[in-house]
Amino acid sequence: MNNPSTSPANSNYDVAVIGGGPGGAALATFLARAGHRCIVFEQAKYPRYHIGESLVPHTYGIFERLGMLPQLRASAFPVKHSVRFVAPDGKASLPFYFTETIKGDGARTWQVERSQFDCMMLDHARANGVEVHEQSAVQEVLFEGGRAVGVRVAPANGSPTEVRAKVVVDASGRACVIGRQLNLLCKLPELRKATAWGYFRGGKRLPGIDAGETTMLLLPGGGWFWYIPLPDDIVSVGIVTDPEYLFSQSDDLEAAFMRETALCAALVDRLATAERVGPVRGSRHLAYLNRQTCGEGWVMIGDARAFLDPIYSSGLYLALGSAELAAQCIDEALKSGDVSAAQLGRFEAPLMKGVEVVRRLIHAFYDPKFSFMDFVRRFPEHRIALIDCLVGDVIKDMSAFTESLAQMTPPPPPLGSNLPPPSAPAPVNA
Numbered sequence: 001m002n003n004p005s006t007s008p009a010n011s012n013y014d015v016a017v018i019g020g021g022p023g024g025a026a027l028a029t030f031l032a033r034a035g036h037r038c039i040v041f042e043q044a045k046y047p048r049y050h051i052g053e054s055l056v057p058h059t060y061g062i063f064e065r066l067g068m069l070p071q072l073r074a075s076a077f078p079v080k081h082s083v084r085f086v087a088p089d090g091k092a093s094l095p096f097y098f099t100e101t102i103k104g105d106g107a108r109t110w111q112v113e114r115s116q117f118d119c120m121m122l123d124h125a126r127a128n129g130v131e132v133h134e135q136s137a138v139q140e141v142l143f144e145g146g147r148a149v150g151v152r153v154a155p156a157n158g159s160p161t162e163v164r165a166k167v168v169v170d171a172s173g174r175a176c177v178i179g180r181q182l183n184l185l186c187k188l189p190e191l192r193k194a195t196a197w198g199y200f201r202g203g204k205r206l207p208g209i210d211a212g213e214t215t216m217l218l219l220p221g222g223g224w225f226w227y228i229p230l231p232d233d234i235v236s237v238g239i240v241t242d243p244e245y246l247f248s249q250s251d252d253l254e255a256a257f258m259r260e261t262a263l264c265a266a267l268v269d270r271l272a273t274a275e276r277v278g279p280v281r282g283s284r285h286l287a288y289l290n291r292q293t294c295g296e297g298w299v300m301i302g303d304a305r306a307f308l309d310p311i312y313s314s315g316l317y318l319a320l321g322s323a324e325l326a327a328q329c330i331d332e333a334l335k336s337g338d339v340s341a342a343q344l345g346r347f348e349a350p351l352m353k354g355v356e357v358v359r360r361l362i363h364a365f366y367d368p369k370f371s372f373m374d375f376v377r378r379f380p381e382h383r384i385a386l387i388d389c390l391v392g393d394v395i396k397d398m399s400a401f402t403e404s405l406a407q408m409t410p411p412p413p414p415l416g417s418n419l420p421p422p423s424a425p426a427p428v429n430a
C-alpha cells in the first residue's frame, strides 16, 4: 500500500471527498478516470476495521466498470453464490442461488473482510490518479454565500489546512460530516433496531458452493442473526433486533450478544466448535436519514446520506451505486460549470427508486403478519422480483412488485415524512 501523505499537493481541486471508504473511493475513481482532479481525505490509517462484509451480486457491474474485478478474483474472500434463511424452529430454506436470475460470472459475489477490501478500493483510486490523504480528518465543510467551496482538514501530524474544491462530496459514512454540520441528520422513528456483532474462528461451513453463503437465522419476535463466512476460518455473526429486547437484561453489549447467541439453537450448533475472537461491537440505533442530501456545491453518498437496515446486505451496493450515479452528475456539472444543487442532485431520483424498494422490503420483513412464503404463493409472478431484491437489482421500475406487496403488508409512511427534530444517530462502535 502507498504511504499516506499528509499535505495536499495543491489547494484547488475539482472534487474533495470526505472519507475513503468504498463509496468515496469508487466516486473518486470514476471522476479521476473522467479527467477530474480529485482529493480524498480519510481520517483513519488503513487498513482499519469496518463492519458490512456481505456484497450483493449486483455490485459486479460496478466493479467491472471500476476495473476492480481482477483484484477481487485474486483475493481470498469467500465466494458467495446464495442466501439461505433458517426459520425460528431451525428449519432451513433451500438456498436462493443467484443463478436463478443472473447468467454467467456475475451470478456470484464475495464476502469481504472490510479492512482488506477497503484498502483494495482506496489503492485502486490512487492507481487511477486520485490524491489520497489518510490520517486526515475533515473538520468542516467551508461555505461561501451558501455554496460549499472546500474543506478544513486536520492531518494527524500537522496543523489544519483549508483545501478548496468546486464540489465537496460527503462519503464519511455514519460520521455524516455535512449532516451534522448543517443539522440535517435525523433518526428514523419507524425503523428502531439495535445491533451487536462479533467474530468466531472455526464456525461450521457448508460444503461446495454453499460454503460462502450468507445464512440469515430468524428469531421468534422478528429479530435475526447474520452468519457470514470470511477468510481465515472466521465467521461474522451479528444480531439485529429491538433495542428494548436486546438490552432488556443489561446495558452491556457483550453480555447481550453472548446471551442471544446461546439462545439460538441453530447458531449454537454452527458455533459448537468455534471460539470467539476480538471484541463485541454494536449500535443502539441503526437507521437514520438526512433531511437534504445535496446542496449548492455538495452531495452526500453512501452511509453519509442514510442507512436503513442491514437485512438485505444493501449498504455497500447503495454506497457504490450512489457513488457511480453521483459521479455522472458531478462529471456533467464540472463540464458545464453548473455545480448547483439542481444539477448535482439529479442522481437522487433513480437512486431513490432502489432505496424505496429496499425500504418496503425491510418493513415487510419486520411486519409480524407478513410472510415472504405466503407472498410468493399468492403472487408467483413476483418470485423473480424478490430474487432481484436479494441480488441488489433494485434501481429500476419495480412498481408492480411493490403494489402487490402493499396488498399483503401496509406500506410505511413516505420516507422522511415523519422525521423528529434533527439528532445524531448512536455511533457505531466500529
Ligand SMILES: Cc1cc2nc3c(=O)[nH]c(=O)nc-3n(C[C@H](O)[C@H](O)[C@H](O)COP(=O)(O)OP(=O)(O)OC[C@H]3O[C@@H](n4cnc5c(N)ncnc54)[C@H](O)[C@@H]3O)c2cc1C
Pocket: 018, 019, 020, 021, 022, 023, 024, 041, 042, 043, 044, 050, 051, 052, 053, 054, 055, 056, 136, 137, 138, 139, 171, 172, 173, 174, 175, 176, 177, 195, 197, 238, 283, 286, 301, 302, 303, 304, 310, 313, 314, 315, 316, 317, 319, 428
Ligand atoms: C451492523 C451492520 C451490518 C452491515 N452489514 C452489511 C452487509 O452485510 N453488507 C453490506 O453491503 N452492507 C452492510 N452494512 C452497511 C455497510 O457497512 C455500509 O453501507 C458501507 O460501509 C457504506 O460505505 P460508505 O463508503 O458510505 O461508508 P464507510 O464504509 O463507513 O466509509 C466512510 C469512511 O469515512 C471516514 N471518515 C469518517 N469521518 C471522516 C472525517 N471527518 N474525515 C475524513 N474521513 C472520515 C471513515 O473513517 C470511513 O473510512 C452493515 C452496516 C451495519 C451497521
